[in-house]
Amino acid sequence: MKHLIDKLEQTGSLSRDEWSALIRGRTPDLAEYLFERARAIRHKYYGHDVYIRGLIEFTNYCRNDCYYCGIRRSNTSAHRYRLDKEAILECCTKGYGLGFRTFVLQGGEDGHYTDEIMVDIVQSIREHFPDCAITLSIGERTRESYQRLYDAGADRYLLRHETCDADHYQKLHPESLTAAHRQQCLWDLKEIGYQTGTGFMVGSPFQTPENLADDMLFLKKLNPQMVGIGPFIPHHETPFAEYTAGTLELTLFMLGLIRLMLPKVLLPATTALGTIAPDGREKGILAGANVVMPNLSPVEVRGDYLLYDNKICTGDEAAECRKCLERRMNSIGYDIAVSRGDSLNTAPVTAE
Numbered sequence: 001m002k003h004l005i006d007k008l009e010q011t012g013s014l015s016r017d018e019w020s021a022l023i024r025g026r027t028p029d030l031a032e033y034l035f036e037r038a039r040a041i042r043h044k045y046y047g048h049d050v051y052i053r054g055l056i057e058f059t060n061y062c063r064n065d066c067y068y069c070g071i072r073r074s075n076t077s078a079h080r081y082r083l084d085k086e087a088i089l090e091c092c093t094k095g096y097g098l099g100f101r102t103f104v105l106q107g108g109e110d111g112h113y114t115d116e117i118m119v120d121i122v123q124s125i126r127e128h129f130p131d132c133a134i135t136l137s138i139g140e141r142t143r144e145s146y147q148r149l150y151d152a153g154a155d156r157y158l159l160r161h162e163t164c165d166a167d168h169y170q171k172l173h174p175e176s177l178t179a180a181h182r183q184q185c186l187w188d189l190k191e192i193g194y195q196t197g198t199g200f201m202v203g204s205p206f207q208t209p210e211n212l213a214d215d216m217l218f219l220k221k222l223n224p225q226m227v228g229i230g231p232f233i234p235h236h237e238t239p240f241a242e243y244t245a246g247t248l249e250l251t252l253f254m255l256g257l258i259r260l261m262l263p264k265v266l267l268p269a270t271t272a273l274g275t276i277a278p279d280g281r282e283k284g285i286l287a288g289a290n291v292v293m294p295n296l297s298p299v300e301v302r303g304d305y306l307l308y309d310n311k312i313c314t315g316d317e318a319a320e321c322r323k324c325l326e327r328r329m330n331s332i333g334y335d336i337a338v339s340r341g342d343s344l345n346t347a348p349v350t351a352e
């Protein structure tokens, strides 16, 4: 299987059959070989810098009912909250002082945040923090809405495609949501000019190596600036409560493959990775990741933004999270960078 890793490094792509054979045939030795190659590429483009993103989870209301998600509409035991513009700006002020130069506004698909309200929030952040990047992660909206938010000053947008395969997508989501629409949103975002991030869950229910192969082919075609992947972790108040979580091992392997396929992409070692293993994020960095996303949400609401069970860092102050991550990154020979940390993957939209 080493030859497939070499081929991937040399050509930047594999066929569907090769992807699934490589994913199925992985071994610990092969993983080590992959991670070495992935680290070398990451060092070539991004050195030993780790970019930080200040995550502000500003609403946990959501109109959708994704079967895996702890804040899905049907979870009546979730305690719901919203942050207003002033509370969001306070998080940014605190984050700026801690060295954050990217703010990620993340939330469920909450109808309260109309275009008017979101434009006002984005413009205010842009005005107060002109040297910072503003990233939105607020789900599927119309192209017109994406355009208005971009014009207001948003730079980046995160929207995981979750799984590329339409049938698999339908096993994870109610009928009102489709893979095709989600993917169309991503093409719209790219065309508008956002630095676009997508990604998927590893080990989600019913997922096969062929599904992961399709995800890799989709990533190659979309050529996003960021790719966020994390293990599926069940939430006890969802239809998938009893399903087995994705593994650290497969998630790390996929991180290494993504780094090889898209050498300049921004690749976070996610909180979900840190949740399934105490040193999951460090291992993610050593597999080729180069971003971490500490939480800037107010401590009072942290425990309510639970997409999955046992999420880490729900009780820590932002400053604590920042210091903890700095220690963790230093312990493996990496440094946290105080910068916007823009993606070097700047290729224009080429195909749909």
Ligand code: SF4
Pocket: 062, 063, 064, 065, 066, 069, 070, 071, 072, 073, 107, 108, 109, 139
């Ligand atoms: S995954 Fe996103 S869209 Fe789906 S229910 Fe959760 S917050 Fe809403």
